[in-house]
Amino acid sequence: MNPSERIKELVKILNQANHDYYVLDESKITDQEFDKLLRELIVLEEKYPEYVLEDSPTKRVGGEVVSKFNKITHNIPMLSLPNVFNEDEVKEFAERIEKEITNPKYVCEYKIDGLSVSLKYVNGLLVSGATRGDGQVGEDITHNVKTIKSIPLKLNKQIDIEVRGEIYMSKETLKKINEERVLNGDTPLQNVRNAAAGSVRQLDSKIAAKRNLEAWIYHLPNPEDYGIKTHHEALAFMKELGFRTNPNNKLVSNKNEIIEYINEAATKRDDLPYEIDGIVIKLDDLEMQKKMGYTSKYPRWATAYKFPAQEVLTKLTDIIFTVGRTGQITPNAVLDPVIVMGSTISRATLHNEDYVIMKDLKIGDTVSIHKAGDVIPEVVEAKTERRDGSEKPFVMIDKCPICETKLIKKEGQVDYYCPNTNCPARSIEKFIHFASKGAMDIDGLGDEIIEDFYNLNIIKSYTDFFKLFNHKEEIMNLEGYGLKKITNILDSVENAKHSSLDRLLFGLGIEGVGAKTAKIIAEHYPDIRLLYNVSIEDLSNIKDIGPILANNIYNYFQDNENRKLIEELIDLGVNTTYTLNKTKYNEQVTSKKIVITGTLSVASRPFIKELLESFGGVVVESVSKKTDLVLVGENPGSKYEKAKELGIKILDDNEVTKLINELKSEY
Numbered sequence: 001m002n003p004s005e006r007i008k009e010l011v012k013i014l015n016q017a018n019h020d021y022y023v024l025d026e027s028k029i030t031d032q033e034f035d036k037l038l039r040e041l042i043v044l045e046e047k048y049p050e051y052v053l054e055d056s057p058t059k060r061v062g063g064e065v066v067s068k069f070n071k072i073t074h075n076i077p078m079l080s081l082p083n084v085f086n087e088d089e090v091k092e093f094a095e096r097i098e099k100e101i102t103n104p105k106y107v108c109e110y111k112i113d114g115l116s117v118s119l120k121y122v123n124g125l126l127v128s129g130a131t132r133g134d135g136q137v138g139e140d141i142t143h144n145v146k147t148i149k150s151i152p153l154k155l156n157k158q159i160d161i162e163v164r165g166e167i168y169m170s171k172e173t174l175k176k177i178n179e180e181r182v183l184n185g186d187t188p189l190q191n192v193r194n195a196a197a198g199s200v201r202q203l204d205s206k207i208a209a210k211r212n213l214e215a216w217i218y219h220l221p222n223p224e225d226y227g228i229k230t231h232h233e234a235l236a237f238m239k240e241l242g243f244r245t246n247p248n249n250k251l252v253s254n255k256n257e258i259i260e261y262i263n264e265a266a267t268k269r270d271d272l273p274y275e276i277d278g279i280v281i282k283l284d285d286l287e288m289q290k291k292m293g294y295t296s297k298y299p300r301w302a303t304a305y306k307f308p309a310q311e312v313l314t315k316l317t318d319i320i321f322t323v324g325r326t327g328q329i330t331p332n333a334v335l336d337p338v339i340v341m342g343s344t345i346s347r348a349t350l351h352n353e354d355y356v357i358m359k360d361l362k363i364g365d366t367v368s369i370h371k372a373g374d375v376i377p378e379v380v381e382a383k384t385e386r387r388d389g390s391e392k393p394f395v396m397i398d399k400c401p402i403c404e405t406k407l408i409k410k411e412g413q414v415d416y417y418c419p420n421t422n423c424p425a426r427s428i429e430k431f432i433h434f435a436s437k438g439a440m441d442i443d444g445l446g447d448e449i450i451e452d453f454y455n456l457n458i459i460k461s462y463t464d465f466f467k468l469f470n471h472k473e474e475i476m477n478l479e480g481y482g483l484k485k486i487t488n489i490l491d492s493v494e495n496a497k498h499s500s501l502d503r504l505l506f507g508l509g510i511e512g513v514g515a516k517t518a519k520i521i522a523e524h525y526p527d528i529r530l531l532y533n534v535s536i537e538d539l540s541n542i543k544d545i546g547p548i549l550a551n552n553i554y555n556y557f558q559d560n561e562n563r564k565l566i567e568e569l570i571d572l573g574v575n576t577t578y579t580l581n582k583t584k585y586n587e588q589v590t591s592k593k594i595v596i597t598g599t600l601s602v603a604s605r606p607f608i609k610e611l612l613e614s615f616g617g618v619v620v621e622s623v624s625k626k627t628d629l630v631l632v633g634e635n636p637g638s639k640y641e642k643a644k645e646l647g648i649k650i651l652d653d654n655e656v657t658k659l660i661n662e663l664k665s666e667y
């Protein structure tokens with residue numbers, strides 16, 4: 001089969017598999033088979049860019065970066081719906097319709113908590129995706145929409161059509177993203193809606209691609225163009241074309257059935273994989289819709305029933321301050337324990353002084369609590385009407401609650417810090433972090449045990465974790481520490497010694513180095529001692545490492561105390577090499593500084609760069625004594641001369657082709 005035909009075939013198989021999985025929720029091929037075919041397609045497309053198809057699934061991985069969001073004017077305005085909040089108001093809506101229309105039918109749908117999108121297809125191919133904006137003019141988010149796997153890039157028919165629906169993030173995806181953000185020291189995303197909206201408002205589509213967004217399609221603005229007479233037919237028609245329509249949509253015949261639908265949805269809501277914030281009720285017959293018409297703002301033929309807000313009231317009994325491992329001071333709400341969506345809440349972070357002032361919280365206030373994005377407890381507001389004068393104002397502290405050092409506030413920042421690096425609270429948090437799941441993962445060493453060991457002078461340095469066996473007797477004499485417990489701790493410490501370098505780098509708490517950055521560093525420098533000799537420039541050349549971070553990492557490894565610590569850890573048998581992703585190791589590339597000059601025939605420069613980086617190579621711009629390898633293509637520049645002069649290893653075009661093909665086969 002010639003390459004063009006094979007590309008067509010692969011695109012067809014992969015798109016069908018995507019549709020089966022993301023739209024129909026059924027898999028016919030395994031993930032491994034899918035990945036294998038996708039890799040074959042990537043390689044073929046790279047070799048034959050002239051055959052790349054518009055609907056190729058490789059367009060979904062992101063990569064397109066726009067410099068700004070262009071405006072898109074909606075041919076038909078994107079309206080939102082009027083809200084109703086209880087059964088009576090739902091009935092009134094139906095009665096208003098029944099006054100003008102005999103025996104109307106309604107389609108009830110879930111109101112998906114996300115953001116609406118308008119999608120345009122020409123000749124069956126996706127040409128644009130736009131946000132609602134102000135309803136008249138939205139923003140062009142086509143580059144991000146293409147990364148959403150449940151949105152077809154090509155329809156089953158070659159027609160021109162516009163459809164509308166909701167882009168959203170599943171509860172599970174938000175949970176995973178937030179777990180990672182917390183590990184990295186980033187603030188968690190507030191809720192699924194903000195998370196989805198924030199993801200499509202990214203200029204770089206790689207970010208949206210990573211956010212795992214999904215979509216349900218629920219509206220056809222021009223049904224008459226396709227001879228469609230009812231909304232339920234429009235839904236079926238869109239499904240036929242390959243769009244993902246929600247299986248819970250239901251055609252009902254009267255207001256009692258609407259109420260039944262609402263009640264059933266309310267009971268199913270918590271078990272759904274995505275958030276819904278209500279029910280949308282639409283008159284089914286399109287002629288009748290026209291007859292009902294519009295108010296100045298909304299259609300009169302549809303309404304949105306909003307579920308009551310899941311907020312619970314409780315008392316804010318105190319605001320206490322905690323000290324993080326970086327010294328950051330956080331005010332926390334102490335609450336009378338209440339159950340919110342199945343779990344007991346007695347604490348909630350109040351982030352910083354400005355946040356408490358903005359919310360106007362006073363100690364003793366009745367406050368409403370909810371769980372943002374179903375995960376993080378949040379104080380929504382103070383019920384100021386319930387105040388009786390006994391409430392006490394919030395006062396920000398000026399001394400560390402633990403070591404009493406005067407707090408500092410860096411210019412332009414909202415947070416206060418305890419500057420004392422020996423502050424016990426900071427040290428305890430530091431050690432808790434070192435032993436935590438995302439770092440060295442020392443099972444059995446919970447927060448309280450670490451605090452005990454710190455107070456007993458058993459753990460005063462990272463190295464002390466690996467000397468715990470010296471304290472076995474002492475620990476066994478403590479109340480609550482039996483042989484089983486201490487054996488378990490010592491076993492975990494022994495296991496932790498074999499952790500991959502990225503975990504150690506994360507655990508050491510270098511400023512700004514989260515789990516993800518630690519992995520990137522370890523991929524580039526798979527042995528910790530390599531970091532003793534890197535320059536700020538080397539580090540800044542790594543994708544995802546900015547100048548501030550590069551500076552922090554550099555300073556950390558230049559500090560003699562830190563080097564002493566690392567050498568001691570090595571002496572104690574702690575692994576300091578990167579042991580993950582061994583397969584992505586290549587002797588010529590991993591941790592090497594590589595310069596590319598001239599035009600290489602094997603592939604485009606961005607592709608080669610990406611490939612080298614995925615093997616831990618650092619692609620730099622200029623040749624210096626520190627350069628390890630120079631790839632030379634046709635018409636090389638002065639870099640080639642300089643490399644020769646400095647005696648640096650050079651690969652010519654043929655050798656580069658060989659190397660790249662070798663890397664590709666392992667990719």
Ligand code: IVH
Nearest residue numbers: 079080081109110111112115116166218280
């Ligand atoms: S229909 C003219 N159906 O809720 C009809 N909207 O205030 C327009 N939404 O802006 C919308 N799920 O973002 C419709 N099944 C659904 C929906 C839905 C969520 C959102 C949409 C709209 C807002 C209505």
